[in-house]
Amino acid sequence: MKRTFSHHLPPARAAASDAPGTDHRPAVPAARRALPRTTPPPELDYNGRRHRRAMDDATLREMARRVPAAxxxxxxxxxxxDRRMVLTILVSQLLSGLGTAVMLTAVARAMKPLVAGGTAAAKFHAAMPALIVAGVAMAVGSAAWIVADWATRRLNxxxxxxxxxxxxxxxxxxxxxxxxxxxxxxxxxxxxxxxxxxxxxxxxxxxxxxxxxxxxxxxxxxxxxxxxxxxxxxxxxxxxxxxxxxxxxxxxxxxxxxxxxxxxxxxxxxxxxxxxxxxxxxxxxxxxxxxxxxxxxxxxxxxxxxxxxxxxxxxxxxxxxxxxxxxxxxxxxxxxxxxxxxxxxxxxxxxxxxxxxxxxxxxxxxxxxxxxxxxxxxxxxxxxxxxxxxTLTTARGTATVTAPKEIRLDDVAYTYPNKTSPALHKLSLTLRRGEVVALVGANGAGKSTLVRLLSALTLPTHGTVSWDGTDLAKADAESVWRHVGLVPQKYGHWPLAARENITLGQPHAHDHHDEEVWRAAEEVGMAAVLRELPDELGTLLARSVWGGHELSGGQWQRLACARALYRRPGLLILDEPTSEMDARGEHQLFRSLRRMAADRITLVVTHRLDNVKMADHIIVLDDGGIREQGTFDQLIAQEDSLLGELYALSQDR
Structure with missing residues (x-):
């Protein structure tokens, strides 16, 4: 459950516009009377109950034991x-305590002449030095507390x-x-x-x-x-x-x-x-x-x-x-x-x-x-x-890889933690530069898991995935990802300028000229849209922020594709890249993929089976394994072909 803190008060109990108003008791808000009876939400409980037990068991002794640790x-x-502020607070605390001790001692000395015999002037004159010391000590203590408070406000x-x-x-x-x-x-x-x-x-x-x-x-x-x-x-x-x-x-x-x-x-x-x-x-x-x-x-x-x-x-x-x-x-x-x-x-x-x-x-x-x-x-x-x-951060090996000419999966399987059945069964596969490969399969067939393995986002639980002979388990993960361009199904609508939404992920994006940014935008059909924005590439893409602008769903998807293409990756992976695009945008994107295919390995995950026709090679996954693979014409003509069945169903719609 996603944690979201809310300190809002209950909604204002104003009368709803559709309230029947049959009950005129002023103590019962109309909004409460108007709403129909519904199934109440389930009772929820937080998993961190050990804190409740800890507070219930909190004695002074237990607190004295745990508080020093905190x-x-x-x-x-x-x-x-900030060591300087920490030292400032500690010194100020000590000065404040010292000021209190000196003040109390001085008060004790001042009290003796004040309660002794004699005239008021004589009493006050005798107590004056001690009172001055007490006042100075109190002022020093107060000043020290103010300094400690200032340092804490800087430290917080x-x-x-x-x-x-x-x-x-x-x-x-x-x-x-x-x-x-x-x-x-x-x-x-x-x-x-x-x-x-x-x-x-x-x-x-x-x-x-x-x-x-x-x-x-x-x-x-x-x-x-x-x-x-x-x-x-x-x-x-x-x-x-x-x-x-x-x-x-x-x-x-x-x-x-x-x-x-x-x-x-x-x-x-x-x-x-x-x-x-x-x-x-x-x-x-x-x-x-x-x-x-x-x-x-x-x-x-x-x-x-x-x-x-x-x-x-x-x-x-x-x-x-x-x-x-x-x-x-x-x-x-x-x-x-x-x-x-x-x-x-x-x-x-x-x-x-x-x-x-x-x-x-x-x-x-x-x-x-x-x-x-x-x-x-x-x-x-x-x-x-x-x-x-x-202990769970990505720390694998030190080998450095370059843009792959060939990716091999040898006897690869993957099982998610706390699962008994594998998401991918043992499979072997080879992808080569210049190919456009389409990955097809039903929901839960293992497509997303295979994408993660190919791009080293995760490592197989069995077998090896290698780029040009280098086992990705022994390679530096960052060196692998520098050559990957990924458009996932869930991509970010980053509240950044249009330029940064395209260059995001490049270590030295600010050194590039806008010509390359415009080229990536042109390849996905976004250049004309961006030129119409008030600040073009400098326009903030966040409608919720003052001065920001919003894109449509299809435009955001094109921008995500432009971001991947701008990287000029050796492995380009697009997972349902045209699900929100119109026919023109879809056609333009796949035409660009074909034109640039020679420089990289391109993998397209899609349920739109008309799109797989442009692929050089099609891999059909079923229940975590490769059911069939080949060209579109080969698989369509094959008896009992799953691709043929799925394609026929798509044409009957």
Whole structure:
């Protein structure tokens, strides 16, 4: 399931235009009353349940064990992108803690003359040096915190970009077989969440470490004043901390149990609001059902969030009550120490300031410790996934290949991961430069798998595929792909200029002149269309962006073919290259293929059997094996020919 985060509120509950309006109760929106009853969407659940269990089992001890690991992972990631900012944050944190300690010590010194006998002027004059030190220390601490915040704001986007770039790069370098592994997509989604939360982790780590520094500073002062005070302070803060942990569990449980519903709702929302499907939604009267479906998903998310509000309130109230009870105990302890003469009044005033500082720091530690624990689970997913994908990246051999004159498949078979039956049975085949080869077969016959093997997008599980005698398993994959031009069934509508949509994939495309770009466009019949665009080759092809323009489906397909032809590849593979083209565009493309055939091996995968007549050689696949091969005339004349049967069916339409 594709992960799509959606933070949109439920759709506005305005009355639908086709609402019957039979119920006039103001509390029930008309849109809800108007829609017909439909089969509700199935309940969905996210596969990452181990995170739910981890949050449910989160104790202070478990958090204390796991949070340092999350801090270390965050520090390593931050250190790798900007060491100067990391050092700035660390130094600023230490200065902030030092400023707190100096300020509390200075306050203690200032309190003595302030509560002693004498005139107000004399008291103030005696306390002035200590007050100045306290003010300067407080200013230094505040300035250090501001600098740390500035450094974190500079570090955050770098951390987020580094995490995102790493995971995108590894996805693009992974073997295609990795995508076929069971659970790969789920693990990828969890890792993407970790990458998204990397920026939050950096900010949370700063706040958490600042709380630790402030706590150490304040606790040191309290311990010096009287060891009992630190223990009483801990009692006053721990209930709130435990309440924070339990509240975090509730929040996460609600988040986890609505994750799949929110993800699917987000995907559906895009489909409901994009212009790409607007015609189908309206003309086929899908609106009522789809809105009802979307409303049901909104209600489920809303209901579970509301259900979590009650327990959250109870836990928060109980934690606050216990914390308040123990806070009163701390004030009572201070009063008892002063009344019994075990602590001077001046020291009691300092203890109050220190306890407030330590309390805020401890609350911050508990709160952000729970947040770090939560985010750290996903950051762990991120690092685990990176380790996994690094072992699956395309790293085969070092042999360098050139544009092939001959491609041989010897006893080749391929079985997808977690499958028992092979997609391709053992087959042998030879393709030669100058040939136009047509690949024909029913859906699931193995055509796409064969294309992947010929172009080294994947390696056979049995046998060898070789270019001019070089086994592709021992060749550098990038050196192979430099000589491949591929037009797959699903090609990109890249939101780039028309020029880049043609030159995309060339390592030094900017060094080429536009004459070559125009030549590739002319070969597929796109030159006239591109010249009519406002900026010609410089026109942005993305209607959703201001100033962008859109092409038709057939024009996009021609552009994809131009992109492959521009590469002047040694192996040109076109998978259903004319499925969206008109007859003129189809004719022009195949005429260009015939004209340029001598310079390359050309493979065309098609279901349009009239097109296979132009091929020099036809390969018919059936159930993962070669059923027959030869010229069009040979196969049509052959008894029990599958091509002959399919061709006859195509002519009867």
């Amino acid at each position: 801090l270390l992972q965050t520090a390593r990631l931050a250190w790798s992108v 986007p770098q951390v987020a970009s580094a995490a995102d770039l790493t995971i995108v790069d590894l996805h693009m370098r992974a073997e295609l077989s990795a995508y076929d592994q069971e659970g790969f997509k789920d693990r990828s989604q969890a890792a993407e969440i970790g990458a998204l939360r990397a920026m939050d982790l950096a900010d949370d780590a700063k706040t958490l470490t600042n709380g630790l520094v402030q706590l150490v500073s304040a606790a040191s002062v309290l311990t010096v004043l009287h060891p009992l005070l630190l223990g009483v302070l801990m009692l006053s803060v721990i209930p709130r901390g435990l309440g924070g942990v339990i509240a975090a569990r509730i929040d996460y449980r609600v988040h986890d149990r609505t994750l799949s519903a929110r993800n699917v709702r987000g995907m559906m929302r895009w489909w409901l609001t994009t212009s790409e499907l607007a015609d189908e939604v309206r003309a086929n009267t899908m609106r009522s059902y789809l809105y009802s479906w979307y409303r049901t998903m909104c209600d489920r998310v809303e209901g579970r969030e509301l259900a979590g509000a009650g327990p959250y309130l109870k836990i928060t109230l109980v934690a606050a009550a216990l914390s308040g009870f123990f806070t009163l105990g701390m004030w009572a302890s201070l009063a008892a120490l002063v009344l019994t003469g075990q602590m001077a009044l001046a020291m009691a005033g300092t203890a109050i300031v220190a306890s407030q500082t330590a309390g805020r720091a401890l609350n911050s530690i508990i709160r952000y410790g729970a947040v770090m624990f939560h985010h750290g689970l996903y950051l762990g997913d991120y690092h685990d996934f990176l380790s996994e994908v690094r």
